[in-house]
Structures are given as C-alpha cells and as structure tokens.
Amino acid sequence: MEPHRKGDLTEAIVIAELKRRGIPVSVPFGDNERYDLLAEDDDGEVWQIQVKTGHFDGECVVFRGYSTHTNASGNTRKSYDGDVDYFLVHCDEVDGLYLVPESAVGSNMSLRVAEAKQDHRTINWATDYDFDERWPPSGETGDWRDAVVADLRARDIDVLDARKSDAPYELVLRTEDDALHRTSLRPGSVSGGRVRFDTGRTRAPGPGAVDLVLVRCRDTDETYLIERAAYDESISLRVAPPRNDDARTHRAADYTVERRWPPA
Structure with a gap:
C-alpha cells in the first residue's frame, strides 16, 4: 500500500x-x-x-x-x-x-x-x-515551564527568566551567596521504572553552555535537579526499586530540588 x-x-x-x-x-x-x-x-x-x-x-x-x-x-x-x-x-x-x-x-x-x-x-x-x-494527559505540555518557575520561587529560590533571550539556557538560578547557575528546562517521563529525558532534539546544551538541568516529570509530579557536567548525552533516574543495590544507580529521590538545592 x-x-x-x-x-x-x-x-x-x-x-x-x-x-x-x-x-x-x-x-x-x-x-x-x-x-x-x-x-x-x-x-x-x-x-x-x-x-x-x-x-x-x-x-x-x-x-x-x-x-x-x-x-x-x-x-x-x-x-x-x-x-x-x-x-x-x-x-x-x-x-x-x-x-x-x-x-x-x-x-x-x-x-x-x-x-x-x-x-x-x-x-x-x-x-x-x-x-x-x-489518556487523559496530565496537562503539562505548554505551560509546564511556568509551573516549574513558580515552584522554584515558592521555595524562595531567586530565578532570572531568560526564556525570551537568545541564551542556550532558559533560567539563571542565584544562590544566597550570589553564585549564578545557568539552567536548562527539560521534560521527562517514566519508562521502564526510570525517569528519562534528553532524547533526540530535546537534549540540553552541553556543560559548557549550562550548569544545571531541571527535569519536570509529569508521571511522578516531581522536578529533578541535575548538574549538567554529571552526564554526557543522557542520564536516567530510577523510580522503581532496583534489582541490585548498585552504587552506579541514580535514584530519582536523590535528585529532587529539595535534596539538590543549592548545588554543592
């Protein structure tokens, strides 16, 4: 046909x-x-x-x-x-x-x-x-980035919105000691017991262009904070309990904004 x-x-x-x-x-x-x-x-x-x-x-x-x-x-x-x-x-x-x-x-x-x-x-x-x-979808497509920004500000995190600029990052997050972190926003979803992101055209810029990646996952209703230098092209965060207690496993619970902010 x-x-x-x-x-x-x-x-x-x-x-x-x-x-x-x-x-x-x-x-x-x-x-x-x-x-x-x-x-x-x-x-x-x-x-x-x-x-x-x-x-x-x-x-x-x-x-x-x-x-x-x-x-x-x-x-x-x-x-x-x-x-x-x-x-x-x-x-x-x-x-x-x-x-x-x-x-x-x-x-x-x-x-x-x-x-x-x-x-x-x-x-x-x-x-x-x-x-x-x-089906039905959770509702986080067009305005999920706004929801992430609102959540960060509710946590008293100083957010500079760069989405209307030509910068390769969407946000700049400032810590209490005035350190600035260029931050990329990425959508994530759960597959195979892991939060996955940075696939295909949705990949964040490299570590030379951004410092942090914020991943909003609609399936877990959670936002995760990851240092861009911590991975090359992709990284997944395990939600389901691992079969083996491997030290290399990235547990999603360890990457929540609450656990990871401010960056070390």
Missing part, C-alpha cells in the same frame, strides 16, 4: 478508536497544520495529536518522529519540535495504540513489545505508552 494511503487508513482507525472511547475529535480543514487531530479530554483541554503508523519489526513497534514532504529538490524531512503535543501511534500487527509525548521522540522511536534479554535503561516499553493507560 502506498505510504499516503496507509497514513489515511491509520488516521481513520485512530479516529474510530477515539470515538469508540467517547473522546471528542476534530480534524483540521486542509493540510496547513502540523497536527492531524484535535482531541478533547474530560476537562475540556484540547490536545494537538499527530497520528503515526507503527511498524512491528518482530520485537518493537517503530515509528518516525518527523514528517516527509516532496518538493522540487526531492524529499525533505521536518521534525515537529513542539508543533504537536502527542504522537498517537497505531500498529496493526500487534493491534496496539500508543500515546507518546512529542518531547520524548527524536527522529524515530522504538516501543519494545517482546521481552528483552536484559532490562536496559534505554528501553522504551510499549506497555508504558499504552493509550488507555496514558
């Missing part, structure tokens, strides 16, 4: 699944929007949804985190980069429907269905993104 016809079929299936669950759905007129659907939750919140076809490779449901368009130069790819709230992925081979935050996806993503030989921290388990477990 041609890709665009397959996409139309997937979109029709997804709309039917949403309507079957009693979820109000609207479809934008024309092809000018980045999202495919608008879905409304019970509180009247409207979410921009991009429908994706998932392909089962025998172990994982794989889908793309970008769109493809054809122009005079050939095929071009464009990431969504905040233009939608969620990907809604349907995979016919496993009869699966998955809700994945756009911020958690890079150029593509694999959701593991089959058992793994080792429970590696980078695994995204399909069951963690099951639609019926993830």
Whole structure:
C-alpha cells in the first residue's frame, strides 16, 4: 500500500478508536497544520495529536518522529519540535495504540513489545505508552515551564527568566551567596521504572553552555535537579526499586530540588 494511503487508513482507525472511547475529535480543514487531530479530554483541554503508523519489526513497534514532504529538490524531512503535543501511534500487527509525548521522540522511536534479554535503561516499553493507560494527559505540555518557575520561587529560590533571550539556557538560578547557575528546562517521563529525558532534539546544551538541568516529570509530579557536567548525552533516574543495590544507580529521590538545592 502506498505510504499516503496507509497514513489515511491509520488516521481513520485512530479516529474510530477515539470515538469508540467517547473522546471528542476534530480534524483540521486542509493540510496547513502540523497536527492531524484535535482531541478533547474530560476537562475540556484540547490536545494537538499527530497520528503515526507503527511498524512491528518482530520485537518493537517503530515509528518516525518527523514528517516527509516532496518538493522540487526531492524529499525533505521536518521534525515537529513542539508543533504537536502527542504522537498517537497505531500498529496493526500487534493491534496496539500508543500515546507518546512529542518531547520524548527524536527522529524515530522504538516501543519494545517482546521481552528483552536484559532490562536496559534505554528501553522504551510499549506497555508504558499504552493509550488507555496514558489518556487523559496530565496537562503539562505548554505551560509546564511556568509551573516549574513558580515552584522554584515558592521555595524562595531567586530565578532570572531568560526564556525570551537568545541564551542556550532558559533560567539563571542565584544562590544566597550570589553564585549564578545557568539552567536548562527539560521534560521527562517514566519508562521502564526510570525517569528519562534528553532524547533526540530535546537534549540540553552541553556543560559548557549550562550548569544545571531541571527535569519536570509529569508521571511522578516531581522536578529533578541535575548538574549538567554529571552526564554526557543522557542520564536516567530510577523510580522503581532496583534489582541490585548498585552504587552506579541514580535514584530519582536523590535528585529532587529539595535534596539538590543549592548545588554543592
């Protein structure tokens, strides 16, 4: 089946699944929007949804985190980069429907269905993104950064908001001794018993550009504070009890703002 016809079929299936669950759905007129659907939750919140076809490779449901368009130069790819709230992925081979935050996806993503030989921290388990477990969303997409700033100020932390500047960081946090910490804000989510962030295009700038990373995780309703120099490309914080008491395990409870502020 041609890709665009397959996409139309997937979109029709997804709309039917949403309507079957009693979820109000609207479809934008024309092809000018980045999202495919608008879905409304019970509180009247409207979410921009991009429908994706998932392909089962025998172990994982794989889908793309970008769109493809054809122009005079050939095929071009464009990431969504905040233009939608969620990907809604349907995979016919496993009869699966998955809700994945756009911020958690890079150029593509694999959701593991089959058992793994080792429970590696980078695994995204399909069951963690099951639609019926993830809907309705918690409400932390567009204004979650404002909520983090408000929480910091409620803790009497001096916050300088740099989001409207060209700086590679969003905030500057000042300690009582006037030390300044360039701080990046990142969204996080729980998968495989760990808080994960800094995936794909959502990665924070390197340690030369920022000092701290604040991770807001909607699944745990918690904000975590991590020194940027403590990791290279990614780090995960364990929420579930580890199988082995390994000194290398980063426990989420040890990285809360309450435990980590002010930085050492």
